[in-house]
Amino acid sequence: DIQMTQSPSSLSASVGDRVTITCRASQGINGNLAWFQQKPGKAPKSLMYATSSLQSGVPSKFSGSGSGTDFTLTISSLQPEDFATYYCQQYQSYPLTFGGGTKVEIK
Amino acid sequence: EVQLVESGGGLVQPGGSLRLSCAASGFTVSSQYMSWVRQAPGKGLEWVSILYSDGSTYYADSVKGRFTISRDNSKNTLYLQMNSLRAEDTALYYCASSMVYATFDSWGQGTLVTVSS
Numbered sequence A: 001d002i003q004m005t006q007s008p009s010s011l012s013a014s015v016g017d018r019v020t021i022t023c024r025a026s027q028g029i030n031g032n033l034a035w036f037q038q039k040p041g042k043a044p045k046s047l048m049y050a051t052s053s054l055q056s057g058v059p060s061k062f063s064g065s066g067s068g069t070d071f072t073l074t075i076s077s078l079q080p081e082d083f084a085t086y087y088c089q090q091y092q093s094y095p096l097t098f099g100g101g102t103k104v105e106i107k
Numbered sequence B: 001e002v003q004l005v006e007s008g009g010g011l012v013q014p015g016g017s018l019r020l021s022c023a024a025s026g027f028t029v030s031s032q033y034m035s036w037v038r039q040a041p042g043k044g045l046e047w048v049s050i051l052y053s054d055g056s057t058y059y060a061d062s063v064k065g066r067f068t069i070s071r072d073n074s075k076n077t078l079y080l081q082m083n084s085l086r087a088e089d090t091a092l093y094y095c096a097s098s099m100v101y102a103t104f105d106s107w108g109q110g111t112l113v114t115v116s117s
Helices: none
Strands: A004-007 A010-013 A019-025 A033-038 A045-049 A062-067 A070-075 A085-090 A102-106 B003-007 B010-012 B018-025 B033-039 B045-051 B057-059 B067-072 B077-082 B091-098 B111-115
Touching (some): A010 A019, A019 A102, A085 B045, B003 B091, B018 B033, B018 B111, B033 B067, B045 B067
Antiparallel strands (some): A004 A019, A019 A070, A033 A045, A062 A070, B018 B077, B033 B091
């Protein structure tokens, strides 16, 4: 199984900050990585797939990068609506696996 | 507009069975990757099962042999038959779809399954 490790598990940031979340796979995943945002009491929302391809309607302040085993999600200027938990997911092989999540909180 | 609506959750005793449904609109379930993902209370996301458009299925080891994913094209609905339920199966179960990859583009609102005596 491919293990997905996110860091940090939580962070505190201010409105306007640039935030970066890291996701590391236990083996290469050929860029087959997706990112999700989940707000309390809500279903997850897909942000991007294939490492850096934004889903329709997702603002360009979200960006993804990486290759091999190391990937990042960056929010260029944090806004109040971005405070949430973020998950990465690999779809290189089964079982499909998620990272443990990164909770982004208000400083 | 893609919409997924889950139903069928509830309280069940250990060893019992439950069938979840996911009614889709805005697309046909037979044309996309259809999945179930669960989230235990206060925990992260866990993939459960996926059904390809060609009928292929995959399962997490934790549910293999106990859960069965299927679809009814005439009703445009995805199902998850859950047998031999355990306390550790307690979670909010989400239905999700994806057009191209084995990921989760669209999500339902979830249905809660509680396994307890």
